[in-house]
Amino acid sequence: MIPGVQQALMNTFQYMLFYLIFSIPLTLSYRTTKVINFAHANFITYGAYVAIFLHGLLGLDIMSVAVVLAFIVTGAIAVLNNTLVFTPLQKRGSSPAIIMISSMGLWITYKYLLYMITDVARYYTAKNFVSYGRITYSDVPRGSIVGISFSQALVASLVAASLLVALLYLFLEKTKIGRAMRAVADNPSLAEISGISRPFVVNLTWFICGGIVGVGGVIWTSFSGAITPEVGDSAILQVFTVGFIGGLVSLLRTGIGAVLISTIENVGIAILNTYFGIPVSFRPFLTFVTLITTLIVFPPLGAGGGLPYRFLRRGSRK
């Protein structure tokens, strides 16, 4: 067996879990609210920094506390974005492109606001928050079973991803409010006519989606060796590509996308690094190639519009 294969497979599995936690909320939020939220990266970053500030300022190393707090903080940010920016814009009938641009503005604002907060925190505590080391949590088990070592990040993300998939399934299929959420996703006006409060459902969706991504951010702090205010941005290409593979509509296809992207990235870069000496940090290029291929071969026509020129031209050339 080639050395490094096990490492590559473990990485694939680990990243797959992260991409699941990060991308499923993206698809879910787009389905229900029809807003393509580029500020999605901020949820990851802010989730991670809730854990970092708890650890760095209060000395707390209990992940369950950080998870609950991060869920509330990032969920609240998502609801705030919606009430202050997205809903007013949608009410005025702005085009999806305008709403997307406003989410870009939010993204930049939150990102550099966090930089400013870390600067102030460093000024008063003399600790470096801009590049923070890995946090070891006291309440997450780790160890090795049958020769496979389970790091804290793997245990936590495994638990979180399974809970996410199971609870989301139960929530969307079995509860009344979950069915209301699906109804709003499929046909907002019909849902409203049948007595569903659309603003409430949309806000709830934002809260849940923001919260889940924030939890993923907390788990990221036990995985990455250096956490900067750019963590969310460095994952955004993969997260959105996974979402685009699912067409931003299908949760199942988003899951398949997570498996696909993590495999292509980790196995691909392991091969390229071993045989061609390409640096590991070039892994986003593989994702980008996948993204471009997806856009050319299976243009996602369902979400975000777009014209099927391919089909049109084939008909007109006869």
Place this chain on the structure above:
Amino acid sequence: MIGFDIVGFMISWLTLFGIYAILALTLNLESGTAGITNFGKVVFYGVGAYVSATLTAYLILILNGVDVSETPPYGIRGIILLGELGNKNPLLNIGLLVLSLVIAFAVSGVLGYLLTYPILRVGPAFVGFTLLSSGELLRIFLQHYEPVGASKGLMAIPTPFGWIADSRLREVTYLGLVLGLLAVTYVVTHRLVNSPLGRTLRALRDDEIAALCLGKHVPRIKATILFIGSGVAGMAGVLLTYYLTSVNPNMFVPAVTFNVWAMIILGGFGNLKGSLLGASVITFVDRVLTFVTPQLGIAAISPDYLRWVIVGLLIVVVLLVNPRGLLPEKPIRTPAVDVILEEFRGESK
């Protein structure tokens, strides 16, 4: 109060304004007029900057008989040599400027043209995202590519007017070059917007399907516009390189793109004069922050971060309060329409 160099401030503001206004004009052509959500302006800007930096640094060394495989321009000896040899031959410096502008236009333009292929079939979100992520990839590539100096970048790049001894005169000459190119860009974009092509672009932006049904070749028009816009953005990158005399990968973060977006949103979508206004306001705030904050003695918060927060908030607030911007879009001025109207009136009399 510490003495304040008002002329220096004006020159640095106007130079920065010129560079950013070129970017804003082309972005307005692409996004405000044609409706292409270009979140990757920084790619073409960065490519232009790197093309000129690499070209100038290597050619100056090679033409002076230095072996670049032994003393590359990113090494310490290379930087010293560049400083010594850079400003000896005015003709060479100006020739390099012209060559850089041409090659940067070609490389950036072709890159923009190629990037339209995968995004023709999909909606604005995918277009924006693909271009945005290509910016990040460019940065990763530059950080690891040794011949352009990897993460340190290239330094001590000879400027086209380095042979002028007086520094103030040199800055003013360069400012003249930047404003001259801005004027050319303005005339070209103005003519494009007020041409039949400009009307087609607005049709594309407002209803792509209708434009397609009227027989407009939507993919080709989009590709053409992105070719022109990206090429001119590459030329703005050249101007930035010679202004700062150094390039490094961290200058080309996605926030730069949104700086330009904030300018066209503030000024008004589809209004070229608005872009100039937006660019002047935002670069002015930027310069003031850079000049003033060190004098106030605020150590905790870097003016860089404050600037980006202002830019982000500006995008959101303008879209919420007055989405048409300070100068709303006006109907297009076309000579043909005037002629037809005149004929129509003449007949009705």
